[in-house]
Amino acid sequence: MKHIFLILAIVSQIASAKVISATYEVSYGIFQAMGIADARFEIKEDQTYSIRIEARTTGIAKLLTNNRIETYESHGSLVDGVLIPQKYIKIRRTDSKKTTKIYTFDHVNKIVWRENIQSDEWDKVKNEFYASEDVLSLFFNFKNYMKVRKDRPFYVIGGNKKDGRIDINFPRDEALIQMQEKLDIKQGDFVKVVLNDRIFSSAQGELLINLDQEGLCEKAILEDVLLFGDIVGKRIR
Template sequence: MKKIVLLLLVLSQIAGAKVLTATYEVSFGIFQTMGIANARMEIKDDQTYTIHIDAKTTGIAKVLSGNRIEIYDSRGTVKNGKLIPDTYSKVRQTNSKKVTKIYTFDHTNKVVWKETIEGKERNKEVYDFYAPEDILTLFFNIGLYTQARQDKVLHAIGGSGKDGRIDVVFPNPKALKEMQKEMDTEDGDFMKVVLNDRIFSSANGELLINLSRDGLCNKAVLEDVLLFGDIVGVRVR
């Protein structure tokens, strides 16, 4: 069930505003809503930012995951309109277990420190690789990278477990028409985001994304998962 939250994170791409909140729902094929995420982004004095997302499973996913709740938080500075993270944290909690991971960025030395807290145990170590962003800031900054509508390779903590790689791919005219049909709209912008990690039966975690003209993600689709069809995430407010 943890991969549902990755989809919720992709849906939480937020437009450039001082304060913005949004709520998303995720459904899986024949099942009802399986996850809900509430996202909030705030920029103070054009100098610092906070992004906070709390995501929880619902319905059958809640039962199967032991009432799984996940909380994501990114804090840092704003430079030339770009978010630069200082810390990124995630909390994963079920009825029986709670694990907190805190990532601290040392951009000068290109090192990321990872601290894991589980019960009374705490462990801090240098993370496997350095990336200039976390997955929350990456999706906020994505508009800065894709203005030319060219495919882009990015890296973020929270992306591929190997090196954080995330690919942003713009469709050619034929693929665009197919994507618009899949999304049931021709409005907004369309792209494919490849997380380079397995999400259920999807080998690379390829997501179809529809961004509204205000920069918010309206819908994301992970196609042909297991035996039940698509995982679909939709902004509800």
């Protein structure tokens, strides 16, 4: 279940507003509700921003993961309508363990520094690759890319460990009809996100996403997961 929280983060993208919050539920086959994510986005008067998502397991998943909770944060500046991250934080904790990763962006020198904190251990190293966005700022900025609707890859901190690559595709014609049927929604925008990672033994981690008129994710499906079929993320408030 190690990637369920990335799914929660992705389906919890935030629309353009000064303060907005949303809650999402993730279900998995016969297990139904496996996780809840609370998302909050805020732009302050000094044009800095913060995004915070707390994702926690529920039900049987809570028992199997020792009450696992993950928190994702992105902090930075809003420049000409685009989020420029300065820091990306990931905290993972259970009833017995807590780990923290902090990524700091040096955009001038195209370097990202990574700090790993676990119990009394701490180290700071140069990340394997540089990216101008993290996974949360990307999905906020996504409304800017929607204008062109061109299939393309993005490289972000918080993506896969190798190079952070995430592919964004816009379905058309028959592929669009099939996605609408799969999501059981016909209104709004439809996007396919390929995470390029073997999430739950799916081949590439292919995620189908429906966005409402404000750019807020209403529903997402991770297809063809090992044994149980699809993982479904849906906004509940």
